Amino acid sequence: MLAPAVPEIIEEEIESAIESRNESLSALRELGPPDLVHLVKQSVKSGGRQTGVYHHVTGVDASSSASLAAYVNTLTYLPNDKTNKVVSGIYCCYNAFSRLDMRVDVKIPGTLESYCIDERGEKRMASDGLWLETFLCGVLRAYAYADDGSGDTIKKIVGVRRFDPITSTEIEHKFLDAAERLFFKGWQLGSEPEIQVPNLVSNHLTTGLINYINTTGRYASGINLFEKLRTRDVEISSLLARVLISADEEVQAVKLLHEAIEQLPMDYSLLSCQSTFCQSKGRQDWALECAKRSVTAAPSEFGTWAKLAEIYVGLEQWDLALLTLNSCPMFTYQDKDAPRMPEPARVILPVMPESMLDELDDSQQQYDVDLVHHSLRKLHAAGYKGTFLKAYSLLTEVTAKIGWDQLLRVRSQVFVMEEEYRSEKQIGSNQQPHANHNASTTALRGTPSPRVNGQAADTQVNGSEKDDEDRETLSPLTEQDANETNSPHLAAESSIEKPEHTITSEVVKAGNDDSSPTNPSYTQFHNKRLCERWLDNLFMVLYEDLRIYTIWRTALTRQSPESAEHQKSAEEWEILGELAERLHHFPEAVEAYQSCLRVRFSPKAMKGVLSMYERQGRYTEMLQALIRLIAWQYRWYSEFSPALLRTIRKLIESEGAVKVRSIVQATNLPQPVLDLTHRYVELCATFRSSGSDG
Secondary structure (H helix, E strand, O other): OOOOOOOEEEOOOOOHHHHHHHHHHHHOOOOOOOEEEEEEEEEOOOOOOEEEEEEEEEOOOOOOHHHHHHHHHHOOOOOOOOOEEEEEEEEEEEEOOOOEEEEEEEEOOOOEEEEEEOOOOOEEOOOHHHHHHHHHHHHHHHHHOOOOOOOHHHHHOOOEEEOOOOOOHHHHHHHHHHHHHHHHHHHHHOOOOOOOOOOOOOOHHHHHHHHHHHHHOOHHHHHHHHHHHHOOOHHHHHHHHHHHHHOOOHHHHHHHHHHHHHHOOOOHHHHHHHHHHHHHOOOHHHHHHHHHHHHHHOOOOHHHHHHHHHHHHHOOOHHHHHHHHHOOOOOOOOOOOOOOOOOOOEEEOOOOHHHOOHHHOOOOHHHHHHOOOHHHHOOHHHHOOHHHHHHHHHHHHHHHHHOHHHHHHHHHHHEOEHHHHHHHHHHHHHHOOOOOOOHHHHHHOOOOOOOOOHHHHHOOEOOEOOHHHHHHHOOOOOHHHHHHOOOOHHHHHHHOOOOOOEOEHHHHOOOOOOOOOOOHHHHHHOOOEOEOHHHHHHHHHHHHHHHHHHHHHHHHHOOOHHHHHHOOOHHHHHHHHHHHHHOOOHHHHHHHHHHHHHHOOOHHHHHHHHHHHHHHOOHHHHHHHHHHHHHHHHHOOEOOOHHHHHHHHHHHHHHOHHHHHHHHHOOOOOHHHHHHHHHHHHHHHHOOOOOOOO
């Protein structure tokens, strides 16, 4: 594929980026940051001054020092800089297995030295075993740091070149061989944020393998790998079953799950896989029994509880869904390892001519951000990640199915509400002032508590203690604010009931409660539960989302779409699209995204519209969106997006490669832009994907 342009971040002091990377090594937790490439440039004039420049990269073959040195050599003469020459370069690639930073130091012209740096900054010798680990880590990082097409990942770190790490079947064999040899060390790499304890089948290695197999459709290779590994440990059957189901080998997958569960009846990965399969076949009743056993097998894992809550939602047992959600163990979100670099002197972000397209110009984006109304800036749900994102998604799914008012009624039926608790406590205190029992025992009496982790109530939301401050900041907009945005504020306030707070376990445990649990006034609490503070906060956040959404939709009914469109910036339309998508109002989300695209190009908006085209089977429109998303990715130095490659592969399986190429070629866009999409089609042909031969 055509290599993206090379971004350059110019240092204030030479090698300050290398020093910053050395200092951050001890703080790395999982796969590590993208590879760092540091160059020293010197003016072509005699005695010219030297400058240090760097950029980050993923997907480069890190199987040996020679392959990394070859990448550095490709940067020796850049077409956009003819006044300087590269005199040396250092390539840094993190080995997450051994927690070492592999380095290749290239002098141009001259010598090559390879070594590694440990967490203490000491230099060590690089061995073949370390290079094998580094190669595998490099491939996994390429998938972990790849953008999904929305541009969110690209915008997090400036100046990252993203390459496809596996461009041929030969490199695939090399990757799968390394994965097989290091598979049983995979837990050392950590896991996704929803997993509390990484294990043999839930870690970054297995996530990367499944992602690669589903992206490329190389199911036979995946089945072959997991079949071999399964002979060494039956637990790997859950991974094999997932690949078999994806490969449409469902009968074989069911037999495998049956055999494996007979040997490991309480393996939560196998039970979760079986539950998900039953769900996909519409047998929620069967899925329920599997999910219950999965929770029993792994009560401290968020995923097992979330799956059980999801099934209760499918069964329309709303009260049990809320109670199960309340029992989920929540974890503080840990983001991926990111580079910590000093403030640069300058940043040069060249544009590759082949990716230039006038309609993809998003230079006005920063200006749009400044125009966003403050009511849209403070939507806390937009920042949820990890376990909180999944829990919020389940809550919004229930709301979309039964409505906000009914959700509040169910909530008041299963949880002790603050107002009723206070009033009943007062009555109980007046009747028996000398009692010393705690009312929380009464609140939980007669109900089996599925709650597992007592720490969940104290969990920080996304790493910050913001429950109490959220309750203050989520107050409704003032009427003046509403007038500023021409929003029908009062109508929205009257149609969306603001939820009262539940009584949380922290309040009951405060030690100030001296009411008697034997008081007859407390009998209404016998079948109620204490709500966790994090879940109580989610209701308040959901209320704010619904309130803003209602204001927006009510405003549209009172004015023409054209006038409403001119009153909002592209950034505001993008936020409203995300808001509607969070609330499972997909047609309204697409409407907002299309309004955004009419103002300026946005990869997130285009990705949202692409999802609609995909659901509707509008293949021509899908390809039009894909061409623009791929060109935008190349513009920002990414030749590889697994999500976009997967979409094109499925399109080829459905329509055939010839039709896809014809539609792309018939598009009235510059040929270099079309060639970028053709390269994705060629990659599918390289891996012999279904439909690529016709």
